[in-house]
Amino acid sequence: MSLSTASTDATLSRGLDRRFYLAAWRWHFYAGLFVAPFMIILAITGMMMMLIGYFDGREGEKITISVPQAAQALSLEDQSALALQDFPGATLVEWIKAPAPDRVNVFRIKQAEGGQTMVALDPYTGEIVETWRRRDGWYDLADTIHGDLLLGTPGDRILEIAAGFGIILILTGLYMWWPRERSLLASLTPFLRGPTREVLKSLHVTIGAALSIVLLLFLLSGMSWTGVWGSKLVQAWSTFPAQKWDNVPLSDETHAAMNHEGHKDMPWALEQTPLPASGSDLGTAGTLEGEPVTLDTIAALGDRLGFTSRYRIAFPKGATGVWTLNQDTMSADAENPFADKTVHVDQYTGKVLVDVRFADYSLAGKTMAVSVPLHMGLVSVWNLAFNTLFCLAMVFLSLSGVAMWWLRRPKKMAARLFAPQVPADMPHWKNAMLLMLIVSLAFPLVGLTLISLLVLDVLVFARIPGLRRLYA
Known part of the structure; x- marks a missing residue:
């Protein structure tokens, strides 16, 4: 090969790479403008939830209230009766065991007029120490904004699209960051001298590249709770194998029925799995022979099954309802996701109908059982610290991206977005269309949004001179 041919090939290669770079930059620009406000909202509300949960407990469920320890605690049956005494017509929903002998037990009750109340009770004296409305604190406001922007289903869909564009x-x-002429290490080292925009760009690029894998994991674990990609695709195909229940009667309800007002109380891997039903002679040994089936005997069964420290027992709901013992990291019961367990017990016979452990989950279920508590900063104080820094980094990336665009815009073109230009003679456009098809199949709402934008661009923006100049 002659030197002139080699030089020509190198020039063509650089030109091709430049055109791809401009195309990627344009996609990055538009996706960033859309995603930035939502990323800031998610990062700030995520930090609020983690810090409130760590220092004050999620709506008090962390049970930080201390009481003097005595020699003998009241029976749980007596405690539950005392928890109901100030709430005529209320019914018991759940008991949350104190994580230590000098902490309060907490009962969740459903009031006759609607709504649920948490009752913290001294297990030794039966005194009601504190009551509060469930899911009615700052943590829960942040949680609702984080989940659906206070808009319900439309907000859930918007955040799913934003997360997809985040990918x-x-x-x-x-x-755009990938090192072409520098080493990988050098590409992860920011330049802190020079014009403001160049410093911002260097920090934006290096921090974004360093945290890209973590951000991807956060987005995917968050999207797994969403209504379309999560519920209809990933969760529906990854739920707990129903054949495990084949030898017990099934309810018409799934585990999602045990959630409350959109808040997740059941493990992700079980939400879409049918609940077993009470009222048969099926099941394995549970409460001791001859014992009545009460909260006390169910708690004693929990001790024998390995439920330690804090865990929760849900009371049977209706004639076919079951007692449910649950301990999972997502609910801040423990810090070890590999120890998650859920047990259902027949309310009449006390027999164990289902005993589900982490090992029984599907691969996706195990992944979510680990990733959700990591996502929420629940695994350790180091997990909390890292997630807090990560959220601050996401706020910086969002703000710095918008600032770089603002500084790049010519003053005389203030009425235009001044997006990166579409490169002329863009090669491999069919590959780009194939990539859009793959995205559409993997993330349906993102694909529909991309197709809608493409149709608008061709049929509307490109045909109206004013709009064409604005979006140029």
Whole structure:
């Protein structure tokens, strides 16, 4: 090969790479403008939830209230009766065991007029120490904004689209950052001298690249709770294998019925699995022979099955309802997700109908059982510290991206977005269309949004001169 041919090939390669870079930059620009406000909202509300949960407990369920320890605690049956005494017509929903002998037990009750109340009770004296409305604190406000922007289903869909575009941001950002002439280490070292925009760009690029994998894991674990990609695709195909219940009667309800007002009380892997039903002679040994089936005997069964420290017992709901013992990291019961367990007990016979452990989950269920508490900063104080720094980094990336765009815009073109230009003679456009098809199949709402934008661009924006100049 002659030197002139080699030089021409190198020039063509650089030109091709430049055109791909401009195309990636344009996608990154538009995705970033859309995602930035939602990323800031998710990061701030996520930090609020983690810090409130760590220092004050999620709506008090962390049970931080201390009481003097005595020699003998009251029976749980007596405690539950005392918890109901100030709430005529109320019914018991759940008992949350104190994580230590000098802490309060907490009962969740459903009041006759609606709504649920938490009752913290001294297990030794039976005194009601504190009561509060369930899911009615700062943690819960942040949680609702984090989950659906206070908009319900429309908010859930908006956040799912934003998370999908966040994945596009990661892919295009990594392509633009990828070292071509410098080493990997040098590419992860920011330049802190020079014009403001150049310093912001260097910090934005290096921090974004360093945290890209973590951000991807956060987005995927968050999207797994969403209504379309999570519920209809991932969760529906990854739920707990129903054949495990084949030898017990099934209820018409799933585990999701045990959630409350959109808040997740059941493990992700079980939500769409049918609940077993009471009222048969099936099941394995549970409460001791001859014992009545009460909260006390169910708690004693929990001790024998390995439920330690804090865990929860849900009371049977209706004639076919079951006692449910549950301990999972997602609910801040423990810090070890590999020890998650859920047990259902027949309310009449006391027999164990189902005993589900972490090992029984599908691969996706195990992944979620680990990733959700990591996502929520529940595994350790180091997990909390890292997640807090990560959220601050996401706020910086969002603000710095918008600031770089603002500084790049010419003053005389203030009425235009001034997006990166579409490169002329863009090669491999069919590959780009194939990539859009893959995205559409993997993330349906993102695909529909991309197709809608493409149709608007071709049929509306490109045909109206004013709009064409604005979005140029």
